[in-house]
Amino acid sequence: QLQLQESGSGLVKPSQTLSLTCAVSGGSISSGGYSWSWIRQPPGKGLEWIGYIYHSGSTYYNPSLKSRVTISVDRSKNQFSLKLSSVTAADTAVYYCARVATDHYGMDVWGQGTTVTVSS
């Protein structure tokens, strides 16, 4: 079955760029009917949607993060990536990648999450 696995730096310095990758296995990232999303959860807080990318490459971002976020897809490696620039301590969170079913925009497959800490 489809599985997602996040990877990337767990510690990022303030003002630098956070970079994460989500590897997709058990299925193709180019499958129709799905988009691919990033969500984060600060410690002890709720879920915050970051953005998603269609297999076509079209992207949509949370307006509150849009100026700092880039989501891209690498079909040759069957993975998609997140870059978040100019990070501060407020960006410390567990970051999840997820598949989004575009008929109802529910996130039906999730990665296990990766913790990113912003600290000098």
Added chain:
Amino acid sequence: DIQMTQSPSSLSASVGDRVTITCQASQDISNYLNWYQQKPGKAPKLLIYDASNLETGVPSRFSGSGSGTDFTFTISSLQPEDIATYYCQQYDNLLITFGQGTRLEIK
């Protein structure tokens, strides 16, 4: 942007109780409303999509209803394994928003 108001923020109930959580959208979102369960240290799990459709494999004690701005999530008979935080999530105009979450505890 559409805001989601979820209530209550926390809830304590006994095994076998009927549990209800509500989610209100700041404007009409038709039935573009999904519900998730998140257990501590785990990724969220999709339970309900399009307001009332049960995701494959999810027990039938979970249900959802509503349309427009007002939505309800119900557990018909609370089980010990249902202890978790529940989130609503809306989709409208290509953007996604989560509710604040409801932490469900056993009394």
